[in-house]
Amino acid sequence: MRDHAADIRALRRQSNAAIAALDAQYVVSFMDDDVTVAVAGGPVLTGRAANRAAFAQQMADPGFGGYVRTPEQIIVHEQPLRATERGQWKARWRVRGRVHEQDGHYTAEWRHSDMGWLITAETYTNAAR
DSSP states (O other): OOOHHHHHHHHHHHHHHHHHTTOHHHHHTTEEEEEEEEOTTSOEEESHHHHHHHHHHHHHSTTEEEEEEEEEEEEEETTTTEEEEEEEEEEEEEETTEEEEEEEEEEEEEEEETTEEEEEEEEEEEOOO
C-alpha cells in the first residue's frame, strides 16, 4: 500500500526547496490551477497565476529570506483520494540590516490527480502573540 502521507511530506520539502531557490514557477507547480491561498493577514489569492505573481514579487525583493512550511499532521481521505495537511510556517526577510521573522499555522488541502498530488487550498494564520 502506498504511503500517501510520505508522498505529501516529500512534496512539501520540494516546495520549500523551490522557495529557497527563488523559483516561483516551481513553487506553483505543486498547486492546482484553481488553488486558493489565504495569506496570513493578507489577501486570498485565487489561481496558479496569481500565486506565481505574488511569489515572484516577493522573491524579487533582495531582503526576502523565504518561507518554510513544516507538516505536523497529514490525514489522507479516500473516495476521492485527497488529504489535509496541518503544520507550522515561518517566514524571514531582512529590512535595514535586521532579520525579521513571522510564523504561524497553516492548513493545506491536497487532491490526487493523474498528475499526482496537487494543493487545492492553503490557509495561513499568524501565531498568537
